[in-house]
Amino acid sequence: MKDSPALAVFLTCDQVPRVLAASAGRGSTWVAAGRGEESGFVPYRPGLCLAREAGPTRHTLKALFFPRAEVLFGYEIVDGVPRLHPACSPDRPAVVFGARPCDARALVLLDPVFEEPPHVDGLWGGRRQAITLVGMGCERPGPACFCPAVGGDPLGEEGLDVLMVPVEGGYVVRPLTERGRAWTEPLELPAARPDQEAAAEATAARARERLGAPPAVDLQAALGRHFEHPLWDRLHERCLGCAACTYLCPTCHCFDVGDEDGRRWRRWDSCMFPTFTLHASGHNPRTGGKERMRQRLMHKFCYYPERRGRPACVGCGRCVEICPANLDLRSVLAQLEGVQA
Amino acid sequence: MNPYLPHLAIIEDVIPETASHDVKTFRVAFAEPEVRAGFRYEPGQFAEVSVIGAGEAPISITSSPTQEGYLEFAVKRAGVMTTAMHHARPGDYLGIRGPYGNHFPYREMEGKNVVFIAGGIGLAPLRSLVTFVLAPANRERYGAVSIIYGARSPGDLVFKWELERWGQRDDLDLEVTVDRGDAAWQGRVGFVPQVLRELAPRPDNTVTVTCGPPVMIKFVLQDLEKLGFTPDQVITTLEMRMKCGIGKCGRCNIGARYVCQDGPVFTYEQLQKMPAEY
Ligand SMILES: Cc1cc2nc3c(=O)[nH]c(=O)nc-3n(C[C@H](O)[C@H](O)[C@H](O)COP(=O)(O)OP(=O)(O)OC[C@H]3O[C@@H](n4cnc5c(N)ncnc54)[C@H](O)[C@@H]3O)c2cc1C
Ligand code: FES
Numbered sequence: 001m002k003d004s005p006a007l008a009v010f011l012t013c014d015q016v017p018r019v020l021a022a023s024a025g026r027g028s029t030w031v032a033a034g035r036g037e038e039s040g041f042v043p044y045r046p047g048l049c050l051a052r053e054a055g056p057t058r059h060t061l062k063a064l065f066f067p068r069a070e071v072l073f074g075y076e077i078v079d080g081v082p083r084l085h086p087a088c089s090p091d092r093p094a095v096v097f098g099a100r101p102c103d104a105r106a107l108v109l110l111d112p113v114f115e116e117p118p119h120v121d122g123l124w125g126g127r128r129q130a131i132t133l134v135g136m137g138c139e140r141p142g143p144a145c146f147c148p149a150v151g152g153d154p155l156g157e158e159g160l161d162v163l164m165v166p167v168e169g170g171y172v173v174r175p176l177t178e179r180g181r182a183w184t185e186p187l188e189l190p191a192a193r194p195d196q197e198a199a200a201e202a203t204a205a206r207a208r209e210r211l212g213a214p215p216a217v218d219l220q221a222a223l224g225r226h227f228e229h230p231l232w233d234r235l236h237e238r239c240l241g242c243a244a245c246t247y248l249c250p251t252c253h254c255f256d257v258g259d260e261d262g263r264r265w266r267r268w269d270s271c272m273f274p275t276f277t278l279h280a281s282g283h284n285p286r287t288g289g290k291e292r293m294r295q296r297l298m299h300k301f302c303y304y305p306e307r308r309g310r311p312a313c314v315g316c317g318r319c320v321e322i323c324p325a326n327l328d329l330r331s332v333l334a335q336l337e338g339v340q341a
Numbered sequence: 342m343n344p345y346l347p348h349l350a351i352i353e354d355v356i357p358e359t360a361s362h363d364v365k366t367f368r369v370a371f372a373e374p375e376v377r378a379g380f381r382y383e384p385g386q387f388a389e390v391s392v393i394g395a396g397e398a399p400i401s402i403t404s405s406p407t408q409e410g411y412l413e414f415a416v417k418r419a420g421v422m423t424t425a426m427h428h429a430r431p432g433d434y435l436g437i438r439g440p441y442g443n444h445f446p447y448r449e450m451e452g453k454n455v456v457f458i459a460g461g462i463g464l465a466p467l468r469s470l471v472t473f474v475l476a477p478a479n480r481e482r483y484g485a486v487s488i489i490y491g492a493r494s495p496g497d498l499v500f501k502w503e504l505e506r507w508g509q510r511d512d513l514d515l516e517v518t519v520d521r522g523d524a525a526w527q528g529r530v531g532f533v534p535q536v537l538r539e540l541a542p543r544p545d546n547t548v549t550v551t552c553g554p555p556v557m558i559k560f561v562l563q564d565l566e567k568l569g570f571t572p573d574q575v576i577t578t579l580e581m582r583m584k585c586g587i588g589k590c591g592r593c594n595i596g597a598r599y600v601c602q603d604g605p606v607f608t609y610e611q612l613q614k615m616p617a618e619y
């Protein structure tokens with residue numbers, strides 16, 4: 001969808017409310033808003049307070065595309081004959097304003113999971129087509145951020161339609177796709193001046209410097225050799241199996257399916273729960289915390305890369321911040337990277 | 342596109358299989374003629390079968406593509422959905438989506454002898470391939486066909502009606518065994534691996550296809566190795582807890598493979614390269 005780079009425009013801080021109101025006038029507009037634990041994506045309303053956290057919002061962008069609970073179809077049984085009423089994905093255009101590059105990148109990582117033929121998930125795909133993503137580059141990465149370690153960038157463009165880079169007094173706004181241009185053009189903003197473009201470069205350089213360089217280790221290869229390694233016996237010891245990390249993870253996509261109240265639902269589920277792989281016979285291929293934690297890490301850093309060429313992690317650090325047992329994925333990865341062949 | 346939406350199908354017949362009726366075979370036909378005409382599948386594939394309101398479960402299609410106009414599922418009563426299914430009667434509706442998964446490599450098997458080794462309800466997925474291989478249009482493409490089938494007791498044998506038909510054929514060697522006999526049982530008594538060792542099929546130009554309870558599989562694999570079969574000559578079909586059946590819900594992986602898409606059929610050679618987490 002990406003084509004020749006369009007000219008960047010400049011948006012001053014005090015124009016943001018007008019721009020949001022204009023966007024909301026054209027179609028539903030979701031905004032990264034709120035503070036700390038509460039921050040997430042909410043429908044635009046006047047006076048909304050933009051999220052200005054260092055790093056991503058607490059709640060993920062994923063939930064707009066793959067809701068926590070979603071109806072697959074409704075059913076009723078009339079004279080013994082079931083009638084099914086399929087859910088359809090909303091196809092009215094919408095806009096998300098303020099998504100962080102890591103969250104957008106997570107959607108790109110999930111696209112092949114949901115959309116790879118022959119089984120195309122139109123519920124996901126419909127929303128992906130309908131929603132324009134206006135991203136906000138990370139000026140100040142958060143304390144738990146580690147996107148460069150997994151191939152990301154605080155000013156990354158992947159998956160975004162527009163990237164806004166915060167600079168003194170406002171934002172350098174760069175449309176990245178046709179859809180992005182369709183959002184920026186009606187705003188009639190002035191072209192960004194060379195000094196503003198230079199300031200955007202400086203923002204990027206500062207953010208990258210804060211995050212540091214990625215480690216030069218082939219984690220996928222190391223993990224591939226170490227399914228059976230004594231480290232797994234220790235790594236999981238502090239894990240409570242609460243699955244909070246998976247619920248806040250922008251790339252976790254496991255779900256359960258079940259019938260309730262005349263509807264077949266899908267709901268987020270987690271490989272950290274003991275029942276996740278429990279057969280009706282009582283047999284369970286992943287019996288304990290060790291196996292479950294290994295599965296979660298292997299999936300993100302070995303199995304997914306084997307299929308798709310890169311890790312299923314965007315380094316947003318939400319799992320680090322939420323873990324009640326203070327398990328830090330960064331140090332877990334460092335330990336795994338330290339394992340010698 | 343909503344890939345979770347099942348097609349409706351009507352139950353035409355329900356056949357109790359085991360003495361305790363904990364396994365029943367359901368013969369079903371799609372309600373819509375276009376679906377009935379367009380539904381194509383291969384031996385070894387499965388479907389997600391629903392009792393609308395009680396849920397959905399992956400079930401092997403036990404009929405063969407050579408049998409047109411209907412599908413058959415042999416279902417063991419295990420939990421919520423399979424129990425609801427056991428309450429269903431002819432004329433009741435099921436939801437079916439699929440077919441899903443890979444299939445038995447029946448083309449690669451052409452020209453070879455085939456040894457089927459099954460235990461309990463593990464015969465259900467193999468039956469599709471047995472019927473396919475024995476079909477008049479296909480039979481001459483395969484060499485000698487033998488089946489070793491066992492269950493805990495005579496009452497636990499499934500597809501007895503089918504076993505009788507197979508037993509009458511002279512182009513097929515059928516050995517049925519039970520772990521424990523009863524007063525009426527005149528057949529073999531002994532575990533499947535024992536029978537396998539006794540019959541000692543030769544590995545030359547032969548493939549084996551096996552499915553059954555994990556303990557049986559474990560010993561069958563050991564014995565096949567002792568008989569000289571190499572891991573690529575041994576084909577099995579796996580079970581993992583599933584929800585979506587189409588590689589999305591993240592539930593059924595063994596290492597980087599999703600059993601619902603890359604399986605359920607694997608060679609022993611492939612399994613040896615995967616983590617033993619199944
Ligand atoms: C590829 C494949 C083919 C199968 N073929 C057959 C068959 O031909 N006949 C047969 O009787 N059984 C078969 N099974 C097992 C069957 O799917 C389970 O017995 C069934 O899911 C139990 O569902 P339930 O709702 O009654 O049990 P519950 O315990 O209530 O399970 C709830 C849900 O969990 C999932 N689940 C639980 N156990 C299993 C399991 N062992 N395998 C997969 N999903 C599970 C299902 O989505 C199920 O609806 C097969 C399984 C797989 C993976
Ligand atoms: S059953 Fe959902 S991924 Fe295989």
